[in-house]
Amino acid sequence: xxxxxxxxxxxxxxxxxxxxxxxxxxxxxxxxxxxxxxxxxxxxxxxxxxxxxxxxxxxxxxxxxxxxxxxxxxxxxxxxxxxxxxxxxxxxxxxxxxxxxxxxxxxxxxxxxxxxxxxxxxxxxxxxxxxxxxxxxxxxxxxxxxxxxxxxxxxxxxxxxxxxxxxxxxxxxxxxxxxxxxxxxxxxxxxxxxxxxxxxxxxxxxxxxxxxxxxxxxxxxxxxxxxxxxxxxxxxxxxxxxxxxxxxxxxxxxxxxxxxxxxxxxxxxxxxxxxxxxxxxxxxxxxxxxxxxxxxxxxxxxxxxxxxxxxxxxxxxxxxxxxxxxxxxxxxxxxxxxxxxxxxxxxxxxxxxxxxxxxxxxxxxxxxxxxxxxxxxxxxxxxxxxxxxxxxxxxxxxxxxxxxxxxxxxxxxxxxxxxxxxxxxxxxxxxxxxxxxxxxxxxxxxxx
Amino acid sequence: xxxxxxxxxxxxxxxxxxxxxxxxxxxxxxxxxxxxxxxxxxxxxxxxxxxxxxxxxxxxxxxxxxxxxxxxxxxxxxxxxxxxxxxxxxxxxxxxxxxxxxxxxxxxxxxxxxxxxxxxxxxxxxxxxxxxxxxxxxxxxxxxxxxxxxxxxxxxxxxxxxxxxxxxxxxxxxxxxxxxxxxxxxxxxxxxxxxxxxxxxxxxxxxxxxxxxxxxxxxxxxxxxxxxxxxxxxxxxxxxxxxxxxxxxxxxxxxxxxxxxxxxxxxxxxxxxxxxxxxxxxxxxxxxxxxxxxxxxxxxxxxxxxxxxxxxxxxxxxxxxxxxxxxxxxxxxxxxxxxxxxxxxxxxxxxxxxxxxxxxxxxxxxxxxxxxxxxxxxxxxxxxxxxxxxxxxxxxxxxxxxxxxxxxxx
Numbered sequence: 001x002x003x004x005x006x007x008x009x010x011x012x013x014x015x016x017x018x019x020x021x022x023x024x025x026x027x028x029x030x031x032x033x034x035x036x037x038x039x040x041x042x043x044x045x046x047x048x049x050x051x052x053x054x055x056x057x058x059x060x061x062x063x064x065x066x067x068x069x070x071x072x073x074x075x076x077x078x079x080x081x082x083x084x085x086x087x088x089x090x091x092x093x094x095x096x097x098x099x100x101x102x103x104x105x106x107x108x109x110x111x112x113x114x115x116x117x118x119x120x121x122x123x124x125x126x127x128x129x130x131x132x133x134x135x136x137x138x139x140x141x142x143x144x145x146x147x148x149x150x151x152x153x154x155x156x157x158x159x160x161x162x163x164x165x166x167x168x169x170x171x172x173x174x175x176x177x178x179x180x181x182x183x184x185x186x187x188x189x190x191x192x193x194x195x196x197x198x199x200x201x202x203x204x205x206x207x208x209x210x211x212x213x214x215x216x217x218x219x220x221x222x223x224x225x226x227x228x229x230x231x232x233x234x235x236x237x238x239x240x241x242x243x244x245x246x247x248x249x250x251x252x253x254x255x256x257x258x259x260x261x262x263x264x265x266x267x268x269x270x271x272x273x274x275x276x277x278x279x280x281x282x283x284x285x286x287x288x289x290x291x292x293x294x295x296x297x298x299x300x301x302x303x304x305x306x307x308x309x310x311x312x313x314x315x316x317x318x319x320x321x322x323x324x325x326x327x328x329x330x331x332x333x334x335x336x337x338x339x340x341x342x343x344x345x346x347x348x349x350x351x352x353x354x355x356x357x358x359x360x361x362x363x364x365x366x367x368x369x370x371x372x373x374x375x376x377x378x379x380x381x382x383x384x385x386x387x388x389x390x391x392x393x394x395x396x397x398x399x400x401x402x403x404x405x406x407x408x409x410x411x412x413x414x415x416x417x418x419x420x421x422x423x424x425x426x427x428x429x430x431x432x433x434x435x436x437x438x439x440x441x442x443x444x445x446x447x448x
Numbered sequence: 449x450x451x452x453x454x455x456x457x458x459x460x461x462x463x464x465x466x467x468x469x470x471x472x473x474x475x476x477x478x479x480x481x482x483x484x485x486x487x488x489x490x491x492x493x494x495x496x497x498x499x500x501x502x503x504x505x506x507x508x509x510x511x512x513x514x515x516x517x518x519x520x521x522x523x524x525x526x527x528x529x530x531x532x533x534x535x536x537x538x539x540x541x542x543x544x545x546x547x548x549x550x551x552x553x554x555x556x557x558x559x560x561x562x563x564x565x566x567x568x569x570x571x572x573x574x575x576x577x578x579x580x581x582x583x584x585x586x587x588x589x590x591x592x593x594x595x596x597x598x599x600x601x602x603x604x605x606x607x608x609x610x611x612x613x614x615x616x617x618x619x620x621x622x623x624x625x626x627x628x629x630x631x632x633x634x635x636x637x638x639x640x641x642x643x644x645x646x647x648x649x650x651x652x653x654x655x656x657x658x659x660x661x662x663x664x665x666x667x668x669x670x671x672x673x674x675x676x677x678x679x680x681x682x683x684x685x686x687x688x689x690x691x692x693x694x695x696x697x698x699x700x701x702x703x704x705x706x707x708x709x710x711x712x713x714x715x716x717x718x719x720x721x722x723x724x725x726x727x728x729x730x731x732x733x734x735x736x737x738x739x740x741x742x743x744x745x746x747x748x749x750x751x752x753x754x755x756x757x758x759x760x761x762x763x764x765x766x767x768x769x770x771x772x773x774x775x776x777x778x779x780x781x782x783x784x785x786x787x788x789x790x791x792x793x794x795x796x797x798x799x800x801x802x803x804x805x806x807x808x809x810x811x812x813x814x815x816x817x818x819x820x821x822x823x824x825x826x827x828x829x830x831x832x833x834x835x836x837x838x839x840x841x842x843x844x845x846x847x848x849x850x851x852x853x854x855x856x857x858x
Contacts, residue, residue, distance in 0.1 A: 107771035114771070114831065285856045288849040299842035306831050311769040 059279035060286055063247050067141075069293050070134035071240075076294050077127040078229075080301060081165075084120040085222070088113075092172070094218035096211040099174035100315040107312075118305035124166050125330040126301060129392070131159050136385040139357065139377065142369035143246035149361040151239040154232055156358050161229045166329050168221040171214060177326045179316035180403050182217075183209045184325070187407060208318050249369045321407060324400040333395030334388060340398055350391075353384050487519045487527050488512070495595050502597040514544050538577060538587035542568070545588045567667035574666075584625060591615055607665075609648055612658040613639055635659075638716030657683065674700070676707030684708075690797035695739075722750040725795070746795060749803055753788050753810045760784060760814035763821035772824055777817045784813035 043049050091110055093102040106113040135155065138144055144152035171182045186209065190200035205212035280286055310328050327333050338347040357380060364377060371378050488511040489496045499505050512519045516531035528534075536544060542565065548554045552562040568574040576585035591607060598605035606615045617636040619625055626633050639645045639659070647656025662679050663670060671679045677700050681688025691697055691708070699705040711720055711728055720728055729743030760781055767774050787809040794803040 101773065104771050104773050108773060115834070281856070284852060288853055288856075292846045292849045295842045295845045299838050302838050303835055306835055309770070309828075312771045314768065 056283040058282040061245055062279050064245050064280055070130055070137055073297050074130040074134055076297050077123045077130055080123045084116045087116050094214055103173050118309045119301055121310045122301050122304045128330045139381045140371055141249055144361045148243050152361050154236045158232050161225055165225050168217040171217045174316045175313035176316055176322040177313040181325050321403050325403050326400040330392055334391040336398045336401055337391040337395035487522050498596040504597055538583050541587045541589050564666045571668045609654045609658050616659045635715045642716040644717050673706050674703045676709055680708045687796050690793040694797040722754050749807045753807050756811050756814040760817040763818045767821050767824055770824055780813045780817050784810045
């Protein structure tokens with residue numbers, strides 16, 4: 001009896017399980033069929049499948065490897081900045097009253113807001129280092145030489161965009177350090193001959209760093225620069241594909257001439273379609289390398305964000321100059337070290353050194369790519385990139401500098417309200433009578 | 449001959465510039481003074497300069513109102529004839545000023561008191577000058593200046609709060625002069641470094657008293673021993689009340705204790721630091737006596753509350769640095785500070801039950817602040833635990849990728 005009941009129950013359960021499985025399979029199949037119905041016509045037009053297969057079967061130049069990772073790291077960090085920036089923009093409010101409290105809200109109340117914010121802060125620093133490492137690799141391997149000199153220029157513009165991102169983002173926390181560091185920088189800019197005052201006033205939008213400045217910096221940070229960087233990045237990547245990645249210095253480039261639009265790259269091992277078995281496979285080799293580097297970069301950024309969160313200064317106060325300006329960004333760290341140990345001239349010389357690298361492709365256009373044969377480039381590059389790393393570490397050790405003396409008064413008194421002309425002062429000429437004084441009256445009175 | 453030349457000079461001056469110089473401003477209803485035909489300024493131009501900067505010239509008062517003489521004359525002798533007073537003596541000055549300043553009918557329009565002379569008679573200065581004829585004592589112009597007479601609210605005035613100590617110090621820092629009366633000369637220096645001096649000179653807090661705040665101005669006299677607590681109590685109202693409620697109040701009333709000065713001194717008035725309370729008590733009480741032990745207990749309670757406030761302030765600073773909103777904590781801190789300030793009252797009334805309550809109230813507020821900070825610090829530590837899964841996953845991906853890449857290598 002028991003045995004019969006057991007078998008009956010077992011058979012009922014197994015039948016139910018089979019039914020469930022079949023219905024699930026049928027559901028999945030139905031879903032797949034439905035998608036297939038959609039996918040078929042789309043794919044016939046867009047040929048996604050073919051493109052995907054082509055992409056997976058794509059082969060990179062055989063020399064492409066770990067050395068090229070800094071460009072990829074820069075892109076990963078850029079994407080981290082985009083994602084965390086968008087997430088923060090959901091809560092951040094760019095006004096004098098709300099900027100500081102909304103940042104506090106992000107850090108203290110929003111789920112994982114602290115991580116997102118510090119990831120953004122650290123990525124903004126790391127991306128500068130990654131870009132410079134990428135530049136150093138390009139410089140040492142002479143990858144800036146024709147036919148890739150345009151891409152070097154685009155890369156430099158991208159570096160400028162990244163620095164502009166950092167500089168405009170620096171003000172957004174609206175604490176005392178951000179406020180007074182930006183004031184210092186704008187006062188320094190206004191000191192440049194001819195255009196300095198105009199640039200500083202345009203950026204500031206007021207007689208002091210104020211809500212107008214915050215609005216300007218915010219809109220540049222989240223509207224202007226993303227579009228500019230999108231355009232430049234697209235062009236940068238297109239040129240990487242079209243000109244190919246520079247081979248190692250000991251390998252002679254097969255063709256250094258410019259190819260016409262659409263002409264095949266002789267360096268490039270196009271795809272599995274041509275049957276070539278040379279080069280590095282995009283899938284899985286290159287993708288796995290990229291994945292490894294991506295997760296490593298992400299882990300490093302998260303670790304730094306968790307262990308060294310950016311501290312908050314007191315809320316910005318234009319009436320009180322703080323005792324110290326704490327640095328929270330790599331270029332500011334470097335500037336701190338330069339100003340502390342080498343003074344303003346050290347800062348100027350180091351900046352000129354960087355500018356000399358920018359102009360390098362204009363002068364160094366010969367075919368020689370070995371670094372030993374390019375001693376000037378080697379020395380300049382080593383000085384700048386090595387110096388940058390050393391200065392960064394030293395600057396982080398310093399941490400803060402007291403603000404310049406009289407910065408508060410200077411900011412308040414010496415600026416002119418843009419758009420408002422001061423009333424002209426009356427001219428004091430020889431015709432204007434002197435105001436008689438008492439003593440003069442007495443003397444004249446005694447004169448016969 | 450000189451007189452003729454002067455007359456000629458004045459005539460030339462008047463003829464050459466009939467409209468100038470005049471004072472440019474006058475109260476409504478009064479014509480601006482025309483000095484062009486005024487003889488005194490031919491020689492005394494410097495006096496005119498300072499006098500016209502002062503308040504009296506605005507109301508039509510002229511040189512001859514105080515000094516006499518004939519201002520219409522352009523020669524020395526005729527100018528100095530008639531009811532000519534020249535430089536008045538100290539007593540004459542008091543008489544001259546009193547003509548207007550002791551007349552309520554004249555002073556009413558300016559909202560000024562007319563009792564300065566009456567007050568001056570009661571002061572030590574007045575006693576010396578008016579009763580004994582001692583000209584060491586100051587007269588009106590010694591403090592208010594003879595010609596450049598400015599209202600006390602004018603920062604250039606010698607009786608402006610920031611200038612009063614120096615004005616008094618002109619005599620009271622004069623060692624030779626003060627030696628005659630056996631007076632010390634360090635009051636100004638002690639005042640400057642004391643709590644009230646810091647209030648006036650550094651914090652620009654003009655509610656903080658200068659010399660006249662305690663001694664009076666025209667009726668200047670040192671307060672009697674039994675009056676000291678009342679003098680201080682004019683500003684420190686609650687402390688005075690607490691002091692009279694406590695065990696020291698009775699002796700102070702009877703004059704056996706020097707009131708507030710027993711602990712705070714007079715010119716170099718200082719707050720007693722929390723760690724110096726017990727030492728202050730043993731200045732009068734035996735070291736192991738009950739009052740001295742009460743002093744120790746009081747000191748410990750105050751020190752504990754002070755320490756708690758410091759910890760709470762540090763905790764708030766830490767939370768600000770971590771990016772937390774601290775409006776609630778700041779409110780609690782302010783509550784703790786106001787309770788802490790009430791401990792100062794207890795220090796004077798020596799009501800130990802109240803002291804215990806206040807100490808508890810301070811600690812409960814600061815305790816909540818510190819607990820909140822600890823929770824946030826704990827949260828920040830917990831954030832670090834996130835690194836374990838992050839690095840586990842990262843290394844797992846890298847290791848797996850490594851194996852796969854090795855397979856891929858030809």
